Amino acid sequence: MKRRDLVISLAASGLGIAVGPLVAAGRPNEELSEEQLRMILRELAGVDLPAAEAPKVLAAFTLNRFTTKVDPTVQPQADFDPEVEP
Amino acid sequence: MKNDLAFSSIADLAGAIRGRRVSCVEVTQTALDRTEKLDPLLNSYITVLPEAALSQARQMDAELDRGQYRGPFHGVPISIKDHIDTAGVRTTAGARSRMNNIPAKDSCVVRRLKRAGTVLIGKANMNKFAEGESGDNPDFGKIRNPWSREFSPGGSSGGSGAQVAAGLVPLSIGSDNGGSIRIPAALCGIVGLKPTYGRISLEGVFPRLYSCDHPGPMTRSVEDCTLALQVLAGHDAGDTTTARKPVPDYSKGLRTSVRGLRIGLDREYASRGEPEVLSAFYKATDTLRTLGADVIELTIPPYAEFLAIGNTITECEWAVAAADLYREHHGDLNVDDTADLKAGSIIPAVDYIRATQYRSILQREYARATRDVDVFIAPSYPLARRPFGEYRLVQGRKFTFEDAIRYTFPFDLMGLPAISVPSGFSDDGFPVGIQFIARAFDEPTAMRVAYNYEQATEWHTRRPALVA
Numbered sequence: 001m002k003r004r005d006l007v008i009s010l011a012a013s014g015l016g017i018a019v020g021p022l023v024a025a026g027r028p029n030e031e032l033s034e035e036q037l038r039m040i041l042r043e044l045a046g047v048d049l050p051a052a053e054a055p056k057v058l059a060a061f062t063l064n065r066f067t068t069k070v071d072p073t074v075q076p077q078a079d080f081d082p083e084v085e086p
Numbered sequence: 087m088k089n090d091l092a093f094s095s096i097a098d099l100a101g102a103i104r105g106r107r108v109s110c111v112e113v114t115q116t117a118l119d120r121t122e123k124l125d126p127l128l129n130s131y132i133t134v135l136p137e138a139a140l141s142q143a144r145q146m147d148a149e150l151d152r153g154q155y156r157g158p159f160h161g162v163p164i165s166i167k168d169h170i171d172t173a174g175v176r177t178t179a180g181a182r183s184r185m186n187n188i189p190a191k192d193s194c195v196v197r198r199l200k201r202a203g204t205v206l207i208g209k210a211n212m213n214k215f216a217e218g219e220s221g222d223n224p225d226f227g228k229i230r231n232p233w234s235r236e237f238s239p240g241g242s243s244g245g246s247g248a249q250v251a252a253g254l255v256p257l258s259i260g261s262d263n264g265g266s267i268r269i270p271a272a273l274c275g276i277v278g279l280k281p282t283y284g285r286i287s288l289e290g291v292f293p294r295l296y297s298c299d300h301p302g303p304m305t306r307s308v309e310d311c312t313l314a315l316q317v318l319a320g321h322d323a324g325d326t327t328t329a330r331k332p333v334p335d336y337s338k339g340l341r342t343s344v345r346g347l348r349i350g351l352d353r354e355y356a357s358r359g360e361p362e363v364l365s366a367f368y369k370a371t372d373t374l375r376t377l378g379a380d381v382i383e384l385t386i387p388p389y390a391e392f393l394a395i396g397n398t399i400t401e402c403e404w405a406v407a408a409a410d411l412y413r414e415h416h417g418d419l420n421v422d423d424t425a426d427l428k429a430g431s432i433i434p435a436v437d438y439i440r441a442t443q444y445r446s447i448l449q450r451e452y453a454r455a456t457r458d459v460d461v462f463i464a465p466s467y468p469l470a471r472r473p474f475g476e477y478r479l480v481q482g483r484k485f486t487f488e489d490a491i492r493y494t495f496p497f498d499l500m501g502l503p504a505i506s507v508p509s510g511f512s513d514d515g516f517p518v519g520i521q522f523i524a525r526a527f528d529e530p531t532a533m534r535v536a537y538n539y540e541q542a543t544e545w546h547t548r549r550p551a552l553v554a
Contacts, residue, residue, distance in 0.1 A: 040432050041428055041431070041432060044431065044432050045428065045432055047412070047428060053421070056421060056422070056425035060401065060425045060426050060430075061429035061432065061433065063397060064397040064400075064426075064429055064430070064433060065433055066394060066395060066397075066398035066441040068394065068440065068444065070444050070447070071447075074444075074446055074447060076443045076446070077445065079327065080283060080445075082500060082501025082526040082527075084453050085450070085453070086454045
């Protein structure tokens with residue numbers, strides 16, 4: 001699959017990857033199909049998805065996304081620091 | 087005499103060795119004899135090093151002959167979780183596929199322990215790749231709890247917990263990214279310290295979760311734990327995440343009373359354990375009040391919020407840490423690890439960044455909630471006994487892995503120091519634990535409260551019948 005087709009497919013699935021105007025999508029991916037998941041894995045991670053693994057990977061992907069809106073002025077910790085001011 | 091040696095504190099052993107009342111070889115031979123006798127029942131080691139250990143012990147005795155003494159760990163036998171690099175000794179991370187992984191150099195932790203004069207007895211069995219708290223390794227077998235071989239010692243540092251409880255060694259080095267030191271400490275009736283993130287170097291430790299991995303000591307007493315932390319703590323040029331803060335004298339102030347100290351308790355957060363765990367926990371709060379501490383009720387951020395960011399952070403960091411492993415040995419990962427790795431490798435970067443932003447928010451909210459107390463307390467593990475395989479129902483509902491790490495995982499995510507000590511026993515004789523959690527780099531206060539509590543109780547003096 002061509003990268004452009006992948007981007008369109010990701011947009012359709014609701015994945016908010018950082019590709020121009022598609023950034024805002026970012027909603028949970030209930031509609032992601034097994035075939036879309038297989039394609040994303042192949043393109044982004046370079047790994048295959050055997051059919052038997054698909055339900056677990058999809059479940060893990062859905063469960064472990066963090067889509068909560070966060071104040072964008074909060075500085076992310078590139079280097080984790082356990083010391084904070086209350 | 088041999089049992090006395092096996093269950094001696096490190097401070098007592100040090101006195102006996104320095105006073106030449108016992109040789110380093112005798113101490114090491116006792117550890118090896120007990121390992122030969124008991125480890126077939128516990129399966130706590132992946133590798134035992136009898137020749138190397140005796141050779142090291144002879145060297146330590148020779149140094150004493152020349153008047154050289156390295157300090158309280160001179161000639162003290164130890165074990166190391168098998169995902170911490172040891173030069174010339176295979177380091178498997180609990181995976182049979184890594185049986186030929188023989189590191190060329192020691193990890194920072196091992197270098198410091200060697201410099202202190204310890205004698206390495208062997209490498210401890212663990213959950214494969216430090217995943218989970220089952221104590222069940224598919225490649226090297228189930229690790230048995232010395233209090234009952236039918237049950238797990240917990241994990242992932244299960245071999246370390248079993249060895250210290252069984253008197254095979256007085257110190258084992260474990261690691262904790264969701265509770266892997268404190269959970270086996272609780273289930274084995276010993277002391278386990280997860281230090282502040284950055285206090286002990288991760289150099290040469292198999293990476294599982296970059297921002298949550300913490301190596302730390304597992305011992306039979308709080309005092310021994312302070313001695314071990316003294317050796318292990320400090321900046322390491324090989325690990326950029328280690329702090330440059332000075333290392334305090336951890337023994338100083340340990341015995342100072344806790345009178346007037348303020349101890350925080352969140353009843354809702356603490357409420358999800360088995361009745362025996364909660365009963366012991368609330369009795370411990372009574373003991374702390376008797377010692378003169380003020381126990382203050384407060385509310386920390388909900389566990390669900392820690393779990394939400396924790397899931398994303400752990401999934402993404404594991405996907406990076408395990409990428410080579412997957413390429414080289416993908417058949418070696420179990421179905422859950424494989425699913426986590428694949429899911430983690432496609433979770434958008436924006437999710438990970440938002441999760442770390444939200445971690446900052448939770449850190450500040452927790453700091454605000456606990457600003458008026460010196461330490462926060464919680465049970466160490468919700469169950470009084472951890473079966474192999476499926477969990478039992480707890481309070482009438484299905485228990486999950488997320489429930490199992492409820493009391494421990496938030497403090498890995500926030501990088502705060504937390505020490506688990508025994509807080510009682512179930513009716514059928516299983517130990518349970520309580521944690522004392524302090525502010526970042528304030529291990530001294532956590533250990534001071536833990537020490538005072540320990541000394542006011544007798545839980546740490548009990549020994550499993552199997553090994554008595």
